[in-house]
Amino acid sequence: MSFEMWAEKYRPKTLDEMVNQKEIVERLKSFVKAKNVPHCIFAGPPGTGKTTAALCLARDLYGESYREYIMELNASDERGIDVVRETVKTFARVRSIGEVPFKIMILDEADNMTADAQQALRRTMERYTETCRFILCANYSGKIIEPIQSRCAPFRFTYLPREEHDKYLRYIAENEGVTLLDEGLDAIYEVCGGDLRRAINTLQAAASLGKPIDAKVVYSIAGRANPADVRKMIETAMKGNFIEARKQLREMIQKYGVAGSDIIRQIHTEIFRLEIPEPWKIKLAGIVGEIDYRLVEGADEEVQLSALLARLVEAAYEVKGAKKV
């Protein structure tokens, strides 16, 4: 067993090593061949290889010393307009002296950039196209302003297909000398849903227990590592205990920093599994959608989601009333 982060150790180094997103990888390879790269948007859910693809592209393009030609910026950490004005501009305008006439700026989690920073970025992209190409990685391309989108080649990343996911994890387990049972693998897929980074982290955490990895181990890891126990929160609300449900919500958001958008996605999935009248399901879906939109607009996560919880309490109450009659 190796003692570093496996998600990093097993990150593909070249485009050839990338197991998924076949079509995307092919197009990226053609960029390398032509030694020309357009501005790109890599959009898709977490753990699907966006950053990896950008890094692989750079390595294939520039060779082992690729780090000299790229800059990686994380918009979640450095999202203000000042960063665009200073850091990005300084990097973008200096011409590179290699075989490839431009450098690459990787803007990770670009959907977290403020709107005015994006406006500033737009100008920078235009002005320094000759010396610098931008790759914007984002979960939602919709959060990137239209003028930037129209300047970029869009690439849509999707979750790994099951076979690829399994193959990859089995390979890692074997390499690390870890016993990964089939049921353990099933459980990892169920819990992580094709998010490869999360899957590998789960695998490593499970391996740290020093036992064969079965479903039970995986679920216990997931339970501890994913405090977004949305199902439990919904159950609490459906029992009519709004105050307790709100407390659980608060804990997820404040203590564990779970994003509201993650919580809402899970609630959306759960709604259709609830034992409530069919019309209520679509009513709730409408409310979820509205709240999802409000969060994108920048509303308070806890306030909005607790309004949704109150609706769940109401739905459960109606079901109970109907049964009594």
Next chain:
Amino acid sequence: MYLPWTVKYKPKTLKEVVGNKEAIQKFVEWIKSWERGIPPKRAAFLYGPPGVGKTVTVEALAKDFKMELVEKNASDYRTEEAVKRFAGLASQYGSLFGARRIILFDELDGLTGTADKGGVKAITEVIQTAQCPIVLIANNAFDPRFASLRNHCLMIEFKKPSTTEVLRHLKAICLKEGIEAEENALKFIAQRSEGDIRSAVTDLQALAQGKKRLTYEDVAWLGFRDRQETIFTVLRMIIYGKTCEGAKRAVNMADVDVDMLFEWIYENVPNHLTDPHDLARAMDALSMADVYRGRIKRTQDWSFIRYVIDFMTAGVAIARVNTKTSGWTPFHFPERIQALSRSKEERIIQLEIGRKIKRRCHISAIRAAKDVLPYLKIIFKNNAEMAAGIAKWLDLTPEMVEYIAESKEKAAEINKFLG
């Protein structure tokens, strides 16, 4: 020895009474006039707000002039009959032992319509024939019940003493109690009392008894207690409001800003709206208020604040349809705010660890703290060797290792591998 300080430090002579020098002067002159024969007004009516020293003045005067004080207050019955029985005393100037006598009817506001029926009339009659000074005390002398009574009395108004005067009194007490008190702490108490010396002294005792030092921090929460009082009233007006107008008006009474008021309402609504339909409506209204807060933030157009207020007050008030008002439900301080400040420290170290992860893992620090840290915690708990490897690989500080391991013992185990 736990005497209330209001008793322990009650003025023993007129000189010690705080403030109201003019009123006392007038009162003393009237008493002195009795030595020259019965004055035109046989009674003095001392009136003024509570706790400014009316009763204390009469008591101190009796002592200063070596008079016998005969007192009736609200705790005694003051029916016509009871007063008349008492009146015999008033018919003589002095007592059997030669001491002159003052008769005091205290707390006249407490005279109730039926129980003390005829009391005011009887007192008036007693005054007209009194052979010794009679003193009446009330907060509101201009109550219509006292109209005829007033004609027979010398009216003496007691005003609230100034903050400086109250402060001087508090300082004197602290000196005697051996308490070293910060000037601004005492000033705070004095100001808050608004001239009610009794409440100021009570507060001082509650805060300072048994202490050597009294600081501003010790007393500052008093102000908070007041603010809670008003916020409770405001919340009641909103959550139990019947009209939009009434609920909206509550905002003007609140001495917290709109955001803070929102938190108070948001915290307390679920406890007070138990019907699920009502609760859903109220939470809906709050979520709309929040949407407008977001719009203010985005557009910087503060005129939207009126919609925030509409939804968080009127919207919540009209949500109540089915919930019955039953019993008394307390209001709570917004827990969300407390929790937020509590977890702040934790978020700082999480972010620092996130930055370390970011350097190696192509992931933002925020994301790393959220997505990777939980797995590290599991690894650090279960596998010290792997944890040590990762700690080295990420270049974590000992504090970070201890934070992730969540115990000193685990951290020590991991450090062994680090050598």
